Amino acid sequence: xAEGSGKAGPEAAAAFxxxxxxxxxxxxxxxxxxxxxxxxxxxxxxxxxxxPREEIYRKHxxxxxxxxxxxxxxxxxxxxxxxxxxxxxIFDLLPGGSFVEHMTRQxxxxxxxxxxxxxxxxxxxxxxxxxxxILPRMARKVLESSGARELSVLGYCMGGPxxxxxxxxxxxxxxxxxxxxxxxxxxxxxxxxxCWLNRKYFDVDRFVDTLGQIPADLxxxxxxxxxxxxxxxxxxxxxxxLWNESYVxxxxxxxxxxxxxxxxxxxxxxxxxxxxxxENRLVRGELTLGGRPVKLETIGCPVFVVGAKEDNIxxxxxxxALIDAVSxxxxxxxxxxxxxxxxxxxxxAATHCWPxxxxxxxxxx
Amino acid sequence: MVENPSPQALFDLWKKQIEDGTQAWTKLMGQGQTADxxxxxxxxxxxGLAAWSKVFTQGPVTPDLMTQWxxxxxxxxAAWSKVxxxxxxxxxxxxALGKYLDQWLTVQAPMKKVADESAEAxxxxxxxxxxxxxxxxxxxxxxxxxxxxxxxxxxxALMTRMDDLFKALGEHEAAAARRAAGREAPPA
Numbered sequence: 213x214a215e216g217s218g219k220a221g222p223e224a225a226a227a228f229x230x231x232x233x234x235x236x237x238x239x240x241x242x243x244x245x246x247x248x249x250x251x252x253x254x255x256x257x258x259x260x261x262x263x264p265r266e267e268i269y270r271k272h273x274x275x276x277x278x279x280x281x282x283x284x285x286x287x288x289x290x291x292x293x294x295x296x297x298x299x300x301x302i303f304d305l306l307p308g309g310s311f312v313e314h315m316t317r318q319x320x321x322x323x324x325x326x327x328x329x330x331x332x333x334x335x336x337x338x339x340x341x342x343x344x345x346i347l348p349r350m351a352r353k354v355l356e357s358s359g360a361r362e363l364s365v366l367g368y369c370m371g372g373p374x375x376x377x378x379x380x381x382x383x384x385x386x387x388x389x390x391x392x393x394x395x396x397x398x399x400x401x402x403x404x405x406x407c408w409l410n411r412k413y414f415d416v417d418r419f420v421d422t423l424g425q426i427p428a429d430l431x432x433x434x435x436x437x438x439x440x441x442x443x444x445x446x447x448x449x450x451x452x453x454l455w456n457e458s459y460v461x462x463x464x465x466x467x468x469x470x471x472x473x474x475x476x477x478x479x480x481x482x483x484x485x486x487x488x489x490x491e492n493r494l495v496r497g498e499l500t501l502g503g504r505p506v507k508l509e510t511i512g513c514p515v516f517v518v519g520a521k522e523d524n525i526x527x528x529x530x531x532x533a534l535i536d537a538v539s540x541x542x543x544x545x546x547x548x549x550x551x552x553x554x555x556x557x558x559x560x561a562a563t564h565c566w567p568x569x570x571x572x573x574x575x576x577x
Numbered sequence: 578m579v580e581n582p583s584p585q586a587l588f589d590l591w592k593k594q595i596e597d598g599t600q601a602w603t604k605l606m607g608q609g610q611t612a613d614x615x616x617x618x619x620x621x622x623x624x625g626l627a628a629w630s631k632v633f634t635q636g637p638v639t640p641d642l643m644t645q646w647x648x649x650x651x652x653x654x655a656a657w658s659k660v661x662x663x664x665x666x667x668x669x670x671x672x673a674l675g676k677y678l679d680q681w682l683t684v685q686a687p688m689k690k691v692a693d694e695s696a697e698a699x700x701x702x703x704x705x706x707x708x709x710x711x712x713x714x715x716x717x718x719x720x721x722x723x724x725x726x727x728x729x730x731x732x733x734a735l736m737t738r739m740d741d742l743f744k745a746l747g748e749h750e751a752a753a754a755r756r757a758a759g760r761e762a763p764p765a
Contacts, residue, residue, distance in 0.1 A: 230639050237640040271726070272719050332708070333715035349726075404666055413675025422686045437665070441658040448654065452647050524662070 243455035251460070258464040260301045263312045265324070269353040272337075273328025276350050278357060279304075279312055284319025285577035287388045288358035290351060292371035292378075295327040295342060296476040297431055302469045302557055303368075309462060311556050311566055318570040320577065323354045325371075330477045335425050337477040339374070339484055344502035347378040351385055362386040364573060368393045368556060369526065370484075373494055376534060380510045381501060387513045389576040391569060393555050394519065396526040397508075398495040398533030399488050403524050404438055409489045416485040426476035435473075438524055466557060495533050508534070514542035516572045518555060518565065525552040544572065587628040595621055595656035599663055625653060 269276040291312075293300045303324065304312035315322045325347075330337070354363050365387055367375030372395010379387055396402050408414065419426070436442070446467075453459040476484075493499035499506040515538050519528035528547050535545045548555065548564045555565045598621050605617075628649075664670060693709075700707040706714075 233640045237643060272722065331712070331715070333712045333719065336716075404662070407666055407668075407671045408674055410671055410675075413671045414678070415675075418682060419678070422682050422689070439658065440661055441654050445651070445654045445658075448647070448650055 240455040244451065247454050247457070247460050251464075256464075258306075258461070258468050260306065260465050260468065261304045262307045263304050263310060263316060268323070268357050269350070271346055271349060273330060273334060274346055274350070275326045275328065276353055277324045277326065279316050279322040279324065281316035281321055282319050283321050285321065285574060286360060287362050287364050287577040288321040288323060288354050288360050289315065289364045289366055289573065289577070290354045291322065291324045292347070292365060292367045292375045293325070293327070294369035294371055295374070295480065296330060296426075296474050297370070297435070298474060299329075299469060299472050300324060300326050302466075302553075305465050305469065305557055306462060309465075309557070309559075309562065311561070314562065314566045315570055318574065320570070320573065321358050321360075323350075323357075325350050330425065330475050332425055335478040338479045339377075339487070340501045342374055342480070343377045343381060343506075347374065348382060348385070351378075355386075362388040364389040364391070364577060366391040366393065366569070366573075367395045369395060369552070371395060372526075372531070372534075373397060373488065376508060376511065377494065377499065377501060377506050379513070380506045380508050381504060383510050383512075387511075389514045389516070389573060390511060391516045391573065392518070392531065392534050393565075393569070394523055394526045394531055394552050395534070396488075396530045397537065398530050399492040400495075401527055401529035401533070402489060403527045403530070405434075405525070406489055409485050411486075411490045414485070416482050416490075420478040420482045423478065425478045426481045428473040428475045431476060432471075432473040435525075469557075495537055508537035509539045511538040512540050514576050515540045516543070516569070517545045518569065519545065519547045520550050520552055520555050521547055522550060522554075523552045542576075587631060591621075591625045591628045592652050592656055594624055595660070599656075599660045602660065602664070625649075 264280040265277040266280075267275055268278050291303070293303065304310045307313065312322060312324065327342075351363060351365075355361070363386065365375045365379060367373070367390075372392040375390065376392065376395070376397065379385060379390055399406055409416070423430075450460075450463055453463075487493045487499060491498070494506065494508070497505065497507055497509075515534065517531060517534050519526075519531040521528060523531070532545050532547075535543050546568060548560075548568075550558075550560050550564075554560045598618065602617060697707045697709065
């Protein structure tokens with residue numbers, strides 16, 4: 213009798229434990245259904261860009277914003293993101309999940325360059341215009357507005373090579389430090405895009421001459437093709453975490469951004485594809501902008517390069533190349549887990565990437 | 578132990594089979610051979626489903642199965658993603674994509690031309706400015722903006738030079754005043 217009850221005790225406890233877990237699973241499923249219904253029946257536009265900011269300057273579609281901060285560091289930071297493709301509110305997505313918020317809380321006088329949303333009237337805009345006409349003016353406005361003598365530049369994605377070209381072309385710009393986050397430099401390692409944009413198969417001239425600008429839908433198709441399983445895994449992860457309210461909130465904001473593509477100005481696309489992807493001129497030292505050669509070795513300020521291990525837009529080897537190309541003595545490369553977006557959004561970014569960038573910059577600002 | 582391997586072991590085995598299949602598939606593609614994707618990949622799909630059925634039948638049904646099912650789907654997606662990535666990174670795919678885009682442009686170009694022309698004609702009949710006219714005005718505004726900015730730059734440069742001149746003049750006058758005061762002062 214005693215033996216029998218001793219055996220039944222653990223079995224009953226195990227059964228009870230399984231029952232408890234099933235109860236939890238059923239509760240989660242109820243929440244999943246509830247949140248799914250809300251998503252479907254009452255879709256609310258998520259509020260993004262929570263950090264207060266002020267427009268400092270505008271040139272055509274470009275805007276320069278200054279974010280409110282405690283200004284613990286003397287040197288202002290000019291953040292140059294990608295042009296076209298997507299909107300820059302990904303950098304200030306949600307309270308507690310914003311790169312801008314992190315940097316301003318760390319006391320950086322943070323300036324964001326928003327290249328804007330392009331229309332057919334911008335088709336003549338080139339890489340050269342961005343580097344020789346827009347960026348110098350933005351840098352000057354940052355210095356004027358902050359009252360500082362020097363500034364640091366942080367380029368993300370396409371903003372990385374654009375900033376590198378700018379700093380290389382204007383050695384008199386008082387650059388205190390330069391950070392390149394997932395910005396492609398050596399396009400011979402640029403992954404699938406390099407393969408697809410090969411001049412043997414892709415006639416960029418015909419493309420631009422026919423379409424004028426590269427429409428947002430086509431940009432979307434190109435990026436979706438890069439990872440066709442992305443939508444499936446996003447949907448699966450959403451279903452799995454649908455019970456979690458904060459996950460759903462983050463998903464809504466990120467999903468809004470991920471589906472808002474921006475067109476490319478035609479001439480910019482032509483020059484970008486030809487001179488960067490097809491001819492890899494930047495790292496070879498063969499790029500000429502405004503009639504002057506762009507030599508990356510001209511960059512002598514401290515340089516910090518951040519690559520992402522699974523980045524399929526700017527693979528690590530393609531980003532890392534900046535380290536060997538510049539003449540700076542103070543230079544460092546870090547490779548972090550995740551993909552292209554993992555550096556600027558999500559929990560991983562807040563844990564692995566942002567503190568590294570801010571602490572590297574803090575001692576040089 | 579061998580008869581009842583853990584779900585993770587089953588999935589790992591299946592994942593490895595998928596990876597081997599990917600290698601074989603890539604090799605086939607590289608050799609320029611064509612294979613029916615459905616026929617080629619069907620056995621791998623069946624193996625995955627068989628692994629999953631085994632998990633269902635070999636133990637008590639607990640909520641862990643949900644987690645395992647999610648893991649299975651994650652691995653399944655990751656495996657297929659790798660397959661697709663390898664296939665899309667080939668010259669053959671780039672060539673096919675280029676060809677498709679070329680054909681798309683061949684269709685798109687005349688369609689775009691006709692659509693633009695008819696929209697232009699309709700708007701002109703209605704007395705409404707067309708898209709190209711609006712774009713033209715926008716460009717003129719942008720050119721004006723550039724000109725104003727260049728003027729501002731010149732003005733800034735002039736102002737800086739004038740400030741420097743006034744500063745130098747002020748210093749010069751102060752020095753002259755000091756010299757004059759020195760001459761007028763009685764000898765000590």
